[in-house]
Amino acid sequence: GDSVTQTEGLVTLTEGLPVMLNCTYQTIYSNAFLFWYVHYLNESPWLLLRSSTDNKRTEHQGFHATLHKSSSSFHLQKSSAQLSDSALYYCALSDPGGNYKPTFGKGTSLVVHP
Amino acid sequence: GALVYQYPRRTICKSGTSMRMECQAVGFQATSVAWYRQSPQKTFELIALSTVNSAIKYEQNFTQEKFPISHPNLSFSSMTVLNAYLEDRGLYLCGARHSANSDYTFGSGTRLLVI
Numbered sequence: 001g002d003s004v005t006q007t008e009g010l011v012t013l014t015e016g017l018p019v020m021l022n023c024t025y026q027t028i029y030s031n032a033f034l035f036w037y038v039h040y041l042n043e044s045p046w047l048l049l050r051s052s053t054d055n056k057r058t059e060h061q062g063f064h065a066t067l068h069k070s071s072s073s074f075h076l077q078k079s080s081a082q083l084s085d086s087a088l089y090y091c092a093l094s095d096p097g098g099n100y101k102p103t104f105g106k107g108t109s110l111v112v113h114p
Numbered sequence: 115g116a117l118v119y120q121y122p123r124r125t126i127c128k129s130g131t132s133m134r135m136e137c138q139a140v141g142f143q144a145t146s147v148a149w150y151r152q153s154p155q156k157t158f159e160l161i162a163l164s165t166v167n168s169a170i171k172y173e174q175n176f177t178q179e180k181f182p183i184s185h186p187n188l189s190f191s192s193m194t195v196l197n198a199y200l201e202d203r204g205l206y207l208c209g210a211r212h213s214a215n216s217d218y219t220f221g222s223g224t225r226l227l228v229i
Contacts, residue, residue: 035217044118044222045207090158099163101148102209102218106157 002027006091006105013112019063019078021108023091026072032095034067034074035102039088048089049076081112116142118210120221127198127228134194135224137208143188144210148218149181153204161206164191195226203228 006023013019025034033052039045051058051067051074058065063078074091088109092102117140127133137147146165150158162172164185172178185191191210195202205225209218 037220042123042222044120044220046220047217050217099146099165100211100214100218101146101160101163102158103160104150104158 002032002093002095002103004091004093004103004105006089007108008106010109010111013081013110015083015112015114016080019076019081019085019110021076021089021091021110023065023074023076023105024072025074025091025093027093027095029095030069032093033100034065035092035094036063036065036074036076037090037092037102037104039090039107045090081110083112083114086110086112116140116212116216116219118144118208118219118221120208120224122224123222124225124227127226129199129228130197132194132196133198133226134192135206135208135226136190136192137210137221139189139210139219142210142212142216142219144185144191145188145213146211146218147183147185147191148209149183149191149193150207150209151202151204152207152223153201156204158207161193198226198228200228202226 003026035050036048037045054069091105094100119138149161161176164170205223207223209220211218
């Protein structure tokens with residue numbers, strides 16, 4: 001079945017430094033979708049980025065990710081971390097075999113400090 | 115825009131009792147509803163997928179007898195945790211979408227504490 005592996009645990013950064021959260025995945029479907037969700041405490045997880053196109057950079061709210069099917073990766077990046085970026089980040093995968101319901105990675109807690 | 119209201123936000127139940135959580139879709143028709151559980155230190159694990167006019171599909175390790183789900187119309191779904199025990203604690207999340215061309219929109223989760 002599908003699986004998603006992402007940078008686990010806690011990532012701590014100083015404000016202004018670049019963000020890089022790793023995500024790799026396994027699926028038999030070539031037309032799978034990859035997502036990054038952001039989850040703030042006591043709020044709904046919301047969709048930050050999505051992509052199904054190989055080697056195309058996707059951007060939203062200063063974050064970007066490029067789906068690389070050759071390496072099964074969808075790493076999340078931002079050039080300069082902000083305090084408000086502190087949250088849980090989940091990489092997720094969906095495919096037609098599972099009716100496109102997301103399979104989530106274990107989540108990465110990003111803490112940005114001054 | 116599409117929103118999913120999930121309630122209650124948190125609940126405490128005694129071991130062996132049951133609790134029900136609900137999700138309401140606003141601004142779109144929830145053709146499919148997915149229920150997840152996040153146990154402590156773990157990721158979101160799919161419990162079941164409910165699609166209107168189709169049978170509810172439960173994932174391995176989850177059963178209808180333990181987690182009965184109702185999806186009576188295109189705006190509402192509920193799930194009950196029957197005979198809750200310590201291992202059932204965690205954050206339960208519902209996600210809904212309209213069609214194969216739309217992404218899932220998630221509720222804010224129901225945090226279950228079993229005492």
